[in-house]
Amino acid sequence: MAxxxxxxxxxxxxxxxxxxxxxxxLLLVITGILLNHTNDIGLDRMxxxxxxxxAYYGLDKGGADTGKPASYRFAGRELQARDGQLRLGGIRLTxxxxxxxxxxxxDQVLVVCPDRLxxxxxxxxxxxxxxxLRGIPSGLSAVAVQGNNVFLRQGKTSLGVNLNDxxxxxxxxxxxxxxxGSQATIDVTPMxxxxxxxxxxxxxxxxxxxxxxxxxxxxxxxxxxxxxxSGLVLARRRHRAR
Amino acid sequence: MRRMIxxxxxLLAAPCMAAEVTLDRFxxxxxxxxxxxxQMLWMTPELKMRAAxxxxxxxxGMRVKYWRDGSRTAWVIDEIGKERPITIGVVVSAGHIDxxxxxxxxxxRGGEVRYPFFTQQFVAAGLxxxxxxxxxxxxxxxxxxxxxxxxxxxxxxxxxxxxxxxNG
Numbered sequence: 001m002a003x004x005x006x007x008x009x010x011x012x013x014x015x016x017x018x019x020x021x022x023x024x025x026l027l028l029v030i031t032g033i034l035l036n037h038t039n040d041i042g043l044d045r046m047x048x049x050x051x052x053x054x055a056y057y058g059l060d061k062g063g064a065d066t067g068k069p070a071s072y073r074f075a076g077r078e079l080q081a082r083d084g085q086l087r088l089g090g091i092r093l094t095x096x097x098x099x100x101x102x103x104x105x106x107d108q109v110l111v112v113c114p115d116r117l118x119x120x121x122x123x124x125x126x127x128x129x130x131x132x133l134r135g136i137p138s139g140l141s142a143v144a145v146q147g148n149n150v151f152l153r154q155g156k157t158s159l160g161v162n163l164n165d166x167x168x169x170x171x172x173x174x175x176x177x178x179x180x181g182s183q184a185t186i187d188v189t190p191m192x193x194x195x196x197x198x199x200x201x202x203x204x205x206x207x208x209x210x211x212x213x214x215x216x217x218x219x220x221x222x223x224x225x226x227x228x229x230s231g232l233v234l235a236r237r238r239h240r241a242r
Numbered sequence: 243m244r245r246m247i248x249x250x251x252x253l254l255a256a257p258c259m260a261a262e263v264t265l266d267r268f269x270x271x272x273x274x275x276x277x278x279x280x281q282m283l284w285m286t287p288e289l290k291m292r293a294a295x296x297x298x299x300x301x302x303g304m305r306v307k308y309w310r311d312g313s314r315t316a317w318v319i320d321e322i323g324k325e326r327p328i329t330i331g332v333v334v335s336a337g338h339i340d341x342x343x344x345x346x347x348x349x350x351r352g353g354e355v356r357y358p359f360f361t362q363q364f365v366a367a368g369l370x371x372x373x374x375x376x377x378x379x380x381x382x383x384x385x386x387x388x389x390x391x392x393x394x395x396x397x398x399x400x401x402x403x404x405x406x407x408x409n410g
């Protein structure tokens with residue numbers, strides 16, 4: 001009788017935990033499979049466009065108006081720095097945390113990011129780029145052109161740019177140079193783009209719903225463990241009864 | 243006891259072996275202290291096609307910066323591993339790779355490609371038919387995409403080197 005009582009108890013709680021945990025287990029299975037094949041599906045390359053999720057991750061936050069162009073239009077498309085990337089017409093060109101300025105010459109377009117120079121053709125094709133590893137100082141805050149000369153500002157220092165190889169050198173900028181950009185100190189923080197892989201990861205771990213979500217997933221994991229154990233015991237008892 | 247000391251030495255030495263190298267230092271080492279001036283290789287349609295075949299995507303740019311001293315060239319090329327670009331320096335001498343160095347690794351994992359045990363595999367490698375390396379490169383578990391990136395850049399550097407030598 002005592003054995004029968006325990007079996008009934010286990011069976012009842014096995015069913016209860018199973019009912020509660022079923023949906024969560026299904027969610028974990030689906031997100032888990034997606035994460036296992038994230039590269040094949042391309043989840044890690046799908047940028048987040050959903051406005052609610054972008055707001056949740058703090059993207060598209062307007063900063064103080066520092067005079068920097070949020071976007072720039074040329075070649076019939078919009079050039080902007082978004083999610084740490086420089087995009088032309090929505091297509092990623094390269095990394096760029098902020099758009100400092102854009103200078104158009106007759107046959108080239110120079111795009112200035114805080115730690116990178118990007119050279120484009122007038123129709124938006126990438127010619128060349130140079131970053132801090134290739135001698136571009138970080139903290140660029142403004143750009144100006146005077147005749148055939150392009151100048152950059154880094155703090156209080158003015159730099160000249162050689163567009164033939166995208167090298168920079170210190171110069172004395174003339175006072176009447178019109179700077180495009182900001183005089184404020186720019187916090188150059190590399191920002192990885194948030195992709196759907198991050199969303200699925202946060203959903204899988206429960207972090208999408210903050211601490212509560214994480215604890216809930218932990219609880220469901222414990223529930224799944226209890227299901228496994230009670231299931232094993234019940235199966236063993238049934239096998240013995242036969 | 244000896245084994246413990248060896249492990250300790252290796253652990254202490256590991257950061258030195260894996261330390262990222264600056265561009266200047268890479269070039270100084272590549273050319274024995276006499277860094278040549280920068281030159282540009284402009285991408286012809288044929289080069290673009292060969293590069294795209296190696297990379298599985300178009301090469302990002304119309305020109306490639308390089309340094310040359312006689313039959314020795316050095317290339318610094320970015321290639322994305324999983325999400326972020328890896329900056330890789332390749333020195334080619336007489337049609338074979340002399341040195342591969344990871345100058346900047348920005349991914350969160352797969353950084354084992356920076357270590358000499360991996361990059362040494364490319365030394366003396368050349369190209370065979372189809373712009374493939376003339377040897378197999380052993381992969382690293384958990385760093386597949388980084389391994390592919392370094393391998394692709396190595397092939398690309400050899401292609402660019404042959405083009406420079408062909409142009410004289």
